[in-house]
Amino acid sequence: MPRRYWLETLGCPKNEVDSSKLAGSLESDGLTPAGAPEDADLVVVNTCAFIEAARAESIETVLALSDARRPGARVVVTGCLAERYGDELAAALPEVDRVAGFGVPVRLSSRAVPSFDLLNLRRPPARAPWAYVKVAEGCDRACGFCAIPSFRGRQRSRTERDVLDEVASLGAKEIVLVAQDLASYGRDLGRAGAIVGLVGRVAELVERTRLLYLYPSELSDRLVDAICDTGVPYFDLSLQHASRSLLRRMRRWGDGERFARRIADIRAREPSAAFRSSFIVGYPGETEDDHDRLLDFLGEVRLDWAGFFAYSAEEGTHAAGLDGQVPPALVDERLVELSELQDGITASRRADLVGQTVEVLVDGVGAGRSHREAPEIDGVVRVPGDLHPGDLVELVVTGAEGPDLEASQLARAR
Numbered sequence: 001m002p003r004r005y006w007l008e009t010l011g012c013p014k015n016e017v018d019s020s021k022l023a024g025s026l027e028s029d030g031l032t033p034a035g036a037p038e039d040a041d042l043v044v045v046n047t048c049a050f051i052e053a054a055r056a057e058s059i060e061t062v063l064a065l066s067d068a069r070r071p072g073a074r075v076v077v078t079g080c081l082a083e084r085y086g087d088e089l090a091a092a093l094p095e096v097d098r099v100a101g102f103g104v105p106v107r108l109s110s111r112a113v114p115s116f117d118l119l120n121l122r123r124p125p126a127r128a129p130w131a132y133v134k135v136a137e138g139c140d141r142a143c144g145f146c147a148i149p150s151f152r153g154r155q156r157s158r159t160e161r162d163v164l165d166e167v168a169s170l171g172a173k174e175i176v177l178v179a180q181d182l183a184s185y186g187r188d189l190g191r192a193g194a195i196v197g198l199v200g201r202v203a204e205l206v207e208r209t210r211l212l213y214l215y216p217s218e219l220s221d222r223l224v225d226a227i228c229d230t231g232v233p234y235f236d237l238s239l240q241h242a243s244r245s246l247l248r249r250m251r252r253w254g255d256g257e258r259f260a261r262r263i264a265d266i267r268a269r270e271p272s273a274a275f276r277s278s279f280i281v282g283y284p285g286e287t288e289d290d291h292d293r294l295l296d297f298l299g300e301v302r303l304d305w306a307g308f309f310a311y312s313a314e315e316g317t318h319a320a321g322l323d324g325q326v327p328p329a330l331v332d333e334r335l336v337e338l339s340e341l342q343d344g345i346t347a348s349r350r351a352d353l354v355g356q357t358v359e360v361l362v363d364g365v366g367a368g369r370s371h372r373e374a375p376e377i378d379g380v381v382r383v384p385g386d387l388h389p390g391d392l393v394e395l396v397v398t399g400a401e402g403p404d405l406e407a408s409q410l411a412r413a414r
Helices: 013-028 052-068 080-092 148-152 160-170 194-203 221-229 244-249 256-269 288-301 328-351
Strands: 004-009 042-047 074-079 106-108 111-113 130-134 174-178 208-211 234-240 274-281 305-310 357-364 367-369 392-401 404-413
Touching: 004 013, 004 052, 013 042, 013 074, 013 130, 013 174, 042 052, 042 080, 052 074, 052 080, 074 080, 080 148, 130 160, 160 194, 174 194, 194 208, 194 221, 208 234, 221 234, 221 256, 234 256, 256 288, 274 288, 274 328, 288 328, 305 328, 328 392, 357 404
Parallel strands: 004 042, 042 074, 130 174, 174 208, 234 274, 274 305
Antiparallel strands: 106 111, 357 367, 357 392, 392 404
């Protein structure tokens, strides 16, 4: 009977890509997916280490899966937590058989699972109508709060040919391009601005091309045009805050006024453009005035989607040594205030779509997405249950409930 594996993935879409490639490697070595972790011979946990909450979730998941495994099964921890902490993690988790960063072979019985190449391992075809594709690994920026460059290294872009070959092999109708610093794709290869050409060539292969994680200073007019030309005018901008002084303490570019002007410019070019961003709350030195600036910014620009995260002091980062720590209780208050404001904005923007016709990609029974919703992180469009995954249909929005839409079918489908 073939040996079976269970692969648990935590963290961001970039980890989803790594897990897909790891699954392909395991299956090429003769293993098959298990129906449940307790049925597996090998349990692999692909962890996240971005902030303290993610690390805690990773540890809890590892311990739970270790307890649930069947006799004789092995547990391997990989991903960011393994890359960042390595031997320290192995010593702290005697329940685990192996802590292995990517690039390290993992032994199952007397055989070794092939070493992992984060960028160029082959992947199995997509199991959904959409798929993430990672175009680069690592990051060259030095944001004050982020430890990613310390364990993922400097940016390493894939060749355009490798990216396009992977896109073609997946068989997905929507490709979501991801990287730590997506708009800087190709710069390390001496090809600054190469993301523009890549977006156009991916769009020639699939129905939808979506980009996640754009650093605002890299959002050139050419890139805006390329994104809009794909028919998916969705802009996921890594803003982090709106206060200029606080952004400088974060070692980040920009301010609320610049961001607002850029968003207004894009909306003037493409009124149906959708915007997402994320913001850090309680960064050292954040004052009430900084917080009010962020509230004002959100009220002015009315983003479709926004996430808010409590600052986490990360070992080895610039911010870990800064003064002006914000009391946790005050951080919680600010998080609630920001979330309540944004929830109302999101609900209002969704309600504005009632009566409009939208093109929906059906992801599963009764659920799909228009260009305004990225997979897994935004709301969904509830669709008639007789539509099939992979269908692209034009629907009329008939209702809105918080982040989600209701839609009924029109005649046109493809």
